[in-house]
Amino acid sequence: MNTTKLLLLGVALFLGFQSFAQDRIIKKDQSEILCTVIEIGLDEIKYKSRDQTDQIVYSIDKDQILKIVFENGRVQVIDNDMKNPVYYADQKKWMIKTGILGPLTSQMNFSLEKSIRPGRSLEATLGIIGLGFSND
Numbered sequence: 001m002n003t004t005k006l007l008l009l010g011v012a013l014f015l016g017f018q019s020f021a022q023d024r025i026i027k028k029d030q031s032e033i034l035c036t037v038i039e040i041g042l043d044e045i046k047y048k049s050r051d052q053t054d055q056i057v058y059s060i061d062k063d064q065i066l067k068i069v070f071e072n073g074r075v076q077v078i079d080n081d082m083k084n085p086v087y088y089a090d091q092k093k094w095m096i097k098t099g100i101l102g103p104l105t106s107q108m109n110f111s112l113e114k115s116i117r118p119g120r121s122l123e124a125t126l127g128i129i130g131l132g133f134s135n136d
Contacts, residue, residue, distance in 0.1 A: 022050055024069040025060065033060075037068060040076075088118050106130055 025033040025047065035047040035058075045068070065117045067077045081087060091113070101110035108131040113123040 023047070023071055026069065027060075027064050028066045030066075037070070040068075083118050085118055088115070091115065093119045103131070
């Protein structure tokens, strides 16, 4: 009889802890959303509210989120893809550009652009007026 009570107490405690286990979405303004994460997409995260009485699936933009703490303790930090150098690894560091319609307006533009890091570059432009077709 004593082992039955102990077993029932253990099951009740396990179910009690399991019902409180929730995911936490921590936003960049340090506010938290207690929820169950359904899907992590490219641009948004879909989740269900902590109270499971409604079956509404909410979504939040990944740019607003700092990290997600899952119920098992795993933490996933949300990175900004614009600043991730992996996506820009195959791009050239130096680029020469020209305005292709410039000769129609009697001007020519040549530009040299250097990529410094993702989202930042340095560009120098040389403009020549009078080169091209005349409007007369």
